[in-house]
Amino acid sequence: MSLAFALALAGGALFIAWIVSDPVLAARRRSRLHRRSLTDAERRTLADWLPVCQHMPHELRDRLERLTAVFIGERQFVGCGGLEVTPEMKLAIAAQACLLVLGRNTHVYDELRAVLVYPSQFIVPEQWHDEHGVVTDEKRVLAGETWDQGRIILSWEDVGARGDDGEAFNVVIHEFAHYLDHESGGAPWIHDAAARRRWDDLLERELAVVRDAERRGEPTFLDPYAGEDRAEFFAVASEAYFEEPQRFARSMPSLYAALRDVYRLDPAAW
Numbered sequence: 682m683s684l685a686f687a688l689a690l691a692g693g694a695l696f697i698a699w700i701v702s703d704p705v706l707a708a709r710r711r712s713r714l715h716r717r718s719l720t721d722a723e724r725r726t727l728a729d730w731l732p733v734c735q736h737m738p739h740e741l742r743d744r745l746e747r748l749t750a751v752f753i754g755e756r757q758f759v760g761c762g763g764l765e766v767t768p769e770m771k772l773a774i775a776a777q778a779c780l781l782v783l784g785r786n787t788h789v790y791d792e793l794r795a796v797l798v799y800p801s802q803f804i805v806p807e808q809w810h811d812e813h814g815v816v817t818d819e820k821r822v823l824a825g826e827t828w829d830q831g832r833i834i835l836s837w838e839d840v841g842a843r844g845d846d847g848e849a850f851n852v853v854i855h856e857f858a859h860y861l862d863h864e865s866g867g868a869p870w871i872h873d874a875a876a877r878r879r880w881d882d883l884l885e886r887e888l889a890v891v892r893d894a895e896r897r898g899e900p901t902f903l904d905p906y907a908g909e910d911r912a913e914f915f916a917v918a919s920e921a922y923f924e925e926p927q928r929f930a931r932s933m934p935s936l937y938a939a940l941r942d943v944y945r946l947d948p949a950a951w
C-alpha cells in the first residue's frame with residue numbers, strides 16, 4: 682500500500698467517524714426525521730396498534746407521529762431467534778414507546794441503542810447468590826426485559842397480545858416504563874426533593890394496598906404482579922394507565938393523578 686493511499690484511507694475513516702459522531706449533524710438528522718410525516722399506510726398501521734391515537738388531541742397525534750419517525754430512524758431493531766423485524770413491527774413498538782414520552786418535550790430514549798425482538802418468549806439464564814454465598818443457576822422465561830440503558834428485549838408474540846382478554850397487558854409500555862424508571866433512579870422527571878418524597882410515599886402506600894388486597898384474596902384493579910416490588914408496581918401501573926385509563930381514574934384516583942403529572946398526559950380524557 683502506498684503512503685498516499687494509506688493517508689487517503691485514514692483520512693476517509695476519520696471523516697466517517699466525524700460524520701457519525703458530530704453532534705451538529707446528528708441534530709440536523711433528527712430535525713429531518715422530525716419533519717418526516719408518516720405515509721397513509723403507516724398511519725393505518727399506527728391506528729391499528731394504537732386506536733387511542735385517533736381520539737387524542739390533534740397536536741399530540743402529530744407529535745406522536747414525529748417522535749415515532751425519529752425513534753425508527755435512530756434506534757436499531759435487531760431480530761433474534763430467526764425473526765425478521767418488519768417495518769410494521771418497528772412502527773408498532775416505536776409508537777407505543779413514544780406514547781410514554783409524548784407529554785414531555787425532549788426525551789426520545791437517547792441512551793437506548795437497540796431493541797431486540799424475539800419471535801416469542803425467551804429464556805434468560807440467571808445466577809442467584811444467597812447470603813451464605815451459595816450460587817443457584819436459574820432460567821427465567823420472559824416476555825420482555827430492560828437490559829441496562831442500552832437494550833430492551835421484547836417477545837413479538839407478547840407485543841401482539843396487548844389488550845387480550847380485556848386485560849391491561851402491554852409489554853412494550855411495561856418495558857419502556859422500566860427504562861424511564863431505571864434511568865431516573867425511580868422517579869421519572871421528578872427533580873424537586875419535596876415532590877420526590879411525595880412520589881415515594883404515594884408508591885409505597887399504593888403498593889401496600891395492592892399487597893394487602895392480594896393477601897386477603899380480594900381482586901385488585903392492577904394486575905397482582907404489581908405487588909412484586911416498586912419497579913414492577915410502576916411498570917404495571919403504567920400499562921393500566923395507558924390501556925384502561927378511565928377505569929384507572931375511577932379505581933385509583935390518587936395514583937392516576939400522580940401518573941398524569943409524571944407523563945403530563947390525561948388518557949382518560951381522550
Ligand SMILES: [Zn+2]
Binds near residue numbers: 855912913916
Ligand atoms: Zn417488569
